[in-house]
Amino acid sequence: MKTPPLQRRTLALIAVLLPMLALFVYVALRSGPLAPIAVVVASVEDRAIAPALFGIGTVDARYTYKIGPTFAGRVRRLDVHVGDHVKAGQVLGEMDPVDLDDRIRGQEAALLSAQAQLREAHARQAYARSQAKRYEELGVGRYVSQEMVAGKRQELQVADAGLSTATQQIVRARAEGQALTSQRSNLLLVAGVDGIVAMRNADPGTTVVAGQSVVELIDPDTLWINTRFDQVSAHGLKPGLPVRIVLRSQAGTDLPGRVLLVEPMADAVTEEMLAKIAFDRLPAPMPSIGELAEVTVSLPEIAAHPVIPNASVQRIDGLLGVWTVRDGDLELVPVKLGATDLDGNIQVLEGVKRGDQVVTYSERALTAKSRIHVVDQLKQAR
Amino acid sequence: MISLAGRDILHAWGKFVFTGIGLGLLIGVTLTMAGVYRGMVDDAKVLLDNSRAQLWVVQKDTLGPYAEPSSIYDDAWRGIRGMNGVARAANVTYLTMQVVHASGDVRAMVTGITMDGPGTPGWPPYLVAGRQVTRGHYEAVADVTTGFKLGDSIRIRRNQYTVVGLTRRMVSSSGDPMVFIPLKDAQAAQFLKDNDAMREQRRRTAANPAFNRPGAPDLLDAMTASQSTNPYVNTVLVQVKPGYQLQDVAESIRRWKRLQVYDRTQMEAILIGKLIATSARQIGMFLVILAIVSAAIVAFIIYTLTLGKIREIAVLKLIGTKNRTIAGMILQQALALGVIGFVVGKITATLWAPIFPKYVLLVPRDSASGFVAVMVICVLASLIAIRAALKVDPAEAVGG
Numbered sequence: 103m104k105t106p107p108l109q110r111r112t113l114a115l116i117a118v119l120l121p122m123l124a125l126f127v128y129v130a131l132r133s134g135p136l137a138p139i140a141v142v143v144a145s146v147e148d149r150a151i152a153p154a155l156f157g158i159g160t161v162d163a164r165y166t167y168k169i170g171p172t173f174a175g176r177v178r179r180l181d182v183h184v185g186d187h188v189k190a191g192q193v194l195g196e197m198d199p200v201d202l203d204d205r206i207r208g209q210e211a212a213l214l215s216a217q218a219q220l221r222e223a224h225a226r227q228a229y230a231r232s233q234a235k236r237y238e239e240l241g242v243g244r245y246v247s248q249e250m251v252a253g254k255r256q257e258l259q260v261a262d263a264g265l266s267t268a269t270q271q272i273v274r275a276r277a278e279g280q281a282l283t284s285q286r287s288n289l290l291l292v293a294g295v296d297g298i299v300a301m302r303n304a305d306p307g308t309t310v311v312a313g314q315s316v317v318e319l320i321d322p323d324t325l326w327i328n329t330r331f332d333q334v335s336a337h338g339l340k341p342g343l344p345v346r347i348v349l350r351s352q353a354g355t356d357l358p359g360r361v362l363l364v365e366p367m368a369d370a371v372t373e374e375m376l377a378k379i380a381f382d383r384l385p386a387p388m389p390s391i392g393e394l395a396e397v398t399v400s401l402p403e404i405a406a407h408p409v410i411p412n413a414s415v416q417r418i419d420g421l422l423g424v425w426t427v428r429d430g431d432l433e434l435v436p437v438k439l440g441a442t443d444l445d446g447n448i449q450v451l452e453g454v455k456r457g458d459q460v461v462t463y464s465e466r467a468l469t470a471k472s473r474i475h476v477v478d479q480l481k482q483a484r
Numbered sequence: 485m486i487s488l489a490g491r492d493i494l495h496a497w498g499k500f501v502f503t504g505i506g507l508g509l510l511i512g513v514t515l516t517m518a519g520v521y522r523g524m525v526d527d528a529k530v531l532l533d534n535s536r537a538q539l540w541v542v543q544k545d546t547l548g549p550y551a552e553p554s555s556i557y558d559d560a561w562r563g564i565r566g567m568n569g570v571a572r573a574a575n576v577t578y579l580t581m582q583v584v585h586a587s588g589d590v591r592a593m594v595t596g597i598t599m600d601g602p603g604t605p606g607w608p609p610y611l612v613a614g615r616q617v618t619r620g621h622y623e624a625v626a627d628v629t630t631g632f633k634l635g636d637s638i639r640i641r642r643n644q645y646t647v648v649g650l651t652r653r654m655v656s657s658s659g660d661p662m663v664f665i666p667l668k669d670a671q672a673a674q675f676l677k678d679n680d681a682m683r684e685q686r687r688r689t690a691a692n693p694a695f696n697r698p699g700a701p702d703l704l705d706a707m708t709a710s711q712s713t714n715p716y717v718n719t720v721l722v723q724v725k726p727g728y729q730l731q732d733v734a735e736s737i738r739r740w741k742r743l744q745v746y747d748r749t750q751m752e753a754i755l756i757g758k759l760i761a762t763s764a765r766q767i768g769m770f771l772v773i774l775a776i777v778s779a780a781i782v783a784f785i786i787y788t789l790t791l792g793k794i795r796e797i798a799v800l801k802l803i804g805t806k807n808r809t810i811a812g813m814i815l816q817q818a819l820a821l822g823v824i825g826f827v828v829g830k831i832t833a834t835l836w837a838p839i840f841p842k843y844v845l846l847v848p849r850d851s852a853s854g855f856v857a858v859m860v861i862c863v864l865a866s867l868i869a870i871r872a873a874l875k876v877d878p879a880e881a882v883g884g
Contacts, residue, residue, distance in 0.1 A: 111494045111495075111497055112494060114497065115493070115494060115497045115501070118497075118501055119501075119824075122824075122827055122828065122831070123827065125831050126827045126830060126831055129830060129831050129834040129835070130830065130834075130848070130851075156618075156619040156620055156621065157620070158620070158621050303701075309698075310701075311698070311699060311701070314701050331620070332599050332620040332668070334598075334599055334600055334601075335599060335620060371559065371715070372668075373559075396621070396622070411615060412601075412602050412615055412616045412618065413602070413610075413611040413614070413615050413616055413649065415601070415602035415603055415616075416602075416603060416609060416610070417536060417602075417603030417604075417609075420571055420723060420725070420726060422603050439601070442601070442618065443618070444618045444619060445615070445618070446614075446615030446616060446618055446648070448602075462611075463610070463611050463612045463613060464610045464612075465612065465652060466610070466652075466653065467533070467534075467609055467610055468610070479613075480612045480613065482612045482613075482628045482650070482652050483612045483613030483614075483628070483634075483650055
């Protein structure tokens with residue numbers, strides 16, 4: 103009668119110890135370095151892909167007109183403000199003429215005085231001519247000496263020269279007057295084209311140097327996006343390609359456009375290519391100059407090739423390849439990669455073919471000796 | 485022959501098993517502490533492994549890029565790439581910062597990677613979901629421990645990034661998860677201040693008469709523009725062509741480019757020997773103390789268990805049981821206790837290790853040496869108990 107309780111105790115002890123031991127073995131083999139690595143595999147498919155390029159740019163005006171004085175001076179008035187629409191030929195403002203108006207008045211007076219001098223010269227000449235003529239006649243009848251005749255002739259020549267001097271004086275005074283008037287009108291700040299005032303750099307009373315811009319005009323119809331593409335991923339960029347533009351202020355709204363030109367000069371410092379992107383239709387309201395824009399350029403579709411996800415590409419010991427699974431064994435197959443799209447698909451030119459199983463995701467870095475365990479989705483990704 | 489130890493265990497198996505479990509939890513803590521130490525070292529090693537670099541080119545006279553700040557010009561890679569024996573050279577930036585997310589912010593090491601396609605040094609070598617970065621801006625691959633999900637929008641400084649891929653075990657040497665973003669964004673993020681600070685900076689520049697001269701109105705614009713560029717990266721990762729000696733390539737870069745170059749062994753020495761040395765020693769010290777305390781507690785438990793049975797032992801002696809049998813019983817019990825304790829300890833350590841915020845690496849070799857240590861401690865502890873048991877007077881069985 104002593105055995106049954108003892109057996110029951112033994113059983114109970116075993117009931118506690120056995121699961122514990124089983125759990126221990128499970129834990130030792132299923133976690134840590136001894137555990138098989140969970141991987142997700144994908145089948146290689148033949149697929150055409152549509153590559154695209156992605157760049158960042160800023161909205162820019164194609165033409166900017168900086169309007170300012172050609173002389174140093176003070177701004178007298180400025181009639182326009184930022185955002186105003188202006189017409190070609192419209193006067194935007196004026197520089198302070200300082201003494202220019204007075205000089206013009208002086209010049210006008212100089213002109214009048216030159217005209218008076220001309221009249222005087224005319225009178226002198228007319229008198230000298232009649233005197234010369236009279237003495238010529240008296241000289242023929244020998245009523246006056248030859249010397250006197252010669253004297254009157256010389257007086258006529260002097261009066262002729264005086265007349266021509268007075269005539270040129272008028273031309274000079276008139277030209278100088280015109281020069282001052284031109285200078286005066288040069289002090290007006292005039293719009294050269296139709297456009298919008300983008301900047302107003304000085305207010306009335308400000309002294310500006312020659313060539314400094316007082317007002318900047320832009321032509322809103324010629325906005326473009328000055329876009330930069332990383333050189334490593336700018337293959338195939340050329341004018342005419344369709345693009346989608348997302349302005350930073352309008353995230354989620356795609357605006358259509360196209361590549362207008364690819365600049366012949368690349369940025370050597372930032373290793374980027376520069377391209378100008380034009381809007382198909384200018385958005386309203388007009389985007390601000392300098393606003394950030396994301397540009398996605400669609401390239402022509404490329405014929406079907408085996409396609410793998412870019413997550414499967416590995417470089418191990420300098421060899422670019424993918425891990426393929428054949429009968430549960432891992433093998434690193436070297437690949438030659440072709441075009442890629444922005445969704446992470448890469449065409450493989452050499453290495454794998456349709457139907458091959460490649461490892462897309464893995465819990466840890468793999469080696470050829472790794473034990474693997476294929477799952478649909480890694481638990482970390484859930 | 486009937487096992488005295490087995491009989492005794494069966495007699496009070498509940499008490500025995502529970503003592504074993506209690507002991508196991510203590511051993512579990514000790515194993516976990518060893519795991520914390522290993523995890524810390526492993527964090528440093530995976531940081532180096534994941535970069536897939538053979539050489540790290542950093543600023544001269546620095547221990548960069550992980551242990552000290554290092555900055556070199558971002559076009560230095562071109563000269564390095566052209567050197568004999570260099571197969572690949574890629575710019576990388578590292579910056580540990582707060583990454584803002586809808587549900588709060590996460591401390592992460594933001595890594596700027598050169599956009600040369602998968603397999604470039606510095607890129608995450610494997611993913612657990614999503615895809616690698618394809619756009620040159622505003623995309624990110626994050627470690628799963630950041631808590632980000634695919635498609636999440638995260639903010640680094642001023643810019644929003646979309647999480648397109650998730651990876652695992654990509655951590656900095658201090659265990660912060662890594663977030664991989666394109667290099668140009670990362671360069672901008674390194675220096676980019678908030679809008680307010682930028683306006684302040686412009687205002688300061690404008691207030692400086694040297695930069696804002698009436699006679700040269702464009703100078704201020706030029707100054708402001710030059711203040712908002714960052715032509716630096718933290719390191720250039722280099723892979724060497726097959727057939728070239730690492731040391732030769734490193735030496736020629738050191739000599740001709742006047743930059744510091746570290747190989748994998750030196751980098752590991754810097755990270756483990758310098759960067760995490762103090763905290764690793766701290767954990768190591770704690771581990772030693774914990775091991776000593778555990779040993780003492782095991783010894784006490786076995787000693788108390790034996791003392792609890794002192795009357796029975798006296799009876800055994802009284803009926804003429806050999807000393808060897810009694811000693812064997814105590815030793816076997818101690819060893820059984822040790823085995824249960826170790827098994828429970830290993831299980832608990834494995835189960836709670838993933839819950840820890842930082843990586844806990846349970847190495848099988850640690851478990852094996854832990855097992856040996858537990859057994860040795862049990863044997864030593866049972867020696868004291870055996871001595872006490874053998875000294876007992878058989879008369880005590882009838883007396884008192």
